[in-house]
Amino acid sequence: MPLLEGAHLCADGIKMxxxxxxxxxxxxxxxRYWYPFTEEAILQIKKDKITKLVVLPLYPQFSISTTGSSLRVLQNIFSEDAYLSRLPIAIIQSWYQREGYIKSMADLIGEELQKFAKPEEVMIFFSAHGxxxxxxxxxxxxxxxxxxxxxxxxxxxxxARGSYNDHTLAYQSRVGPVQWLKPYTDEVLVELGQKGVKSLLAVPVSI
Structure with missing residues (x-):
């Protein structure tokens, strides 16, 4: 699903x-990097004369490179504006542990497992941005x-739903010469193949 379409679905769901x-x-x-830009949203907030604001980054887990980076942009914009600097703001730093999110992820995984001939033998492979x-x-x-x-x-x-599949977590998208979080997705995939894993369900779980 395109990112913006997904964001609008989230917004509609929250409103409902x-x-x-x-x-x-x-x-x-x-x-941050496409329309509608953060600055556009803030202009609309000012036009609507909002009196309280809740900031909800759409990253379930907090990282200084994602949620932290977005919040720093907001802080810089707000600090330079008389109206925004006085606006009461609440920030949801992370929400990965919320029951609704956990159950939604389990729903999606459960649905995909049933597409395999032997669901109980499937390795669940969580791949997160490193x-x-x-x-x-x-x-x-x-x-x-x-x-x-x-x-x-x-x-x-x-x-709790009766699925006891093996699982693993690995990290992808590393760049440059520095060390990133391990294990790396590409290396773990090779290892799983060498171990004889025949069925794999890939679950992108971050970004």
Whole structure:
């Protein structure tokens, strides 16, 4: 699904969920690298004279390279604007542990497992976007811990539904000469093949 289309579906779902609880809120979408840009969303917020703001980054797990980067952009914009700098703001730093998210991931995985001739023999392969190792070891990025906790919660939900598949987590998208989070997706795939794994369900779980 295209990223913007998915963002609009999320926005519509959030609006409906809030309305079901008797809450009314405007929903704005701002993106870093494509339309509608964050700056456009902020201009609309100012035009609408919003008095309170909740910031929800669409990254389930927090990383200084994703959620952190987006929040820094907002902080810079807000600090330079008299109206925005006085606006009460709540920030949802991460939401990977929310019951709805965990159950949704388990639903998707469960549906795909049933497409295999022998669902119980399928290896569930979680592949997440990596970050440089120094982010975690030197800068205190919680991304690795949150990712591992996220996978644990998803697998616990699957076990509660009667699925006891083996699983593994690996990281992809590394660039440059520095070391990134391991194990690397491409290397783990080779290892699984060498171990004789015949059925694999790939689950992109971040970014």
């Amino acid at each position: 969920a809030l309305e079901s609880k008797g809450l009314t809120a405007n929903i704005y979408i701002g993106m 970050v440089p190792l120094t982010y975690v070891e030197d800068a205190g990025d919680p991304y690795k811990d949150q990712m591992e906790d996220c996978i644990y919660l998803i697998m616990q939900e699957l076990k």
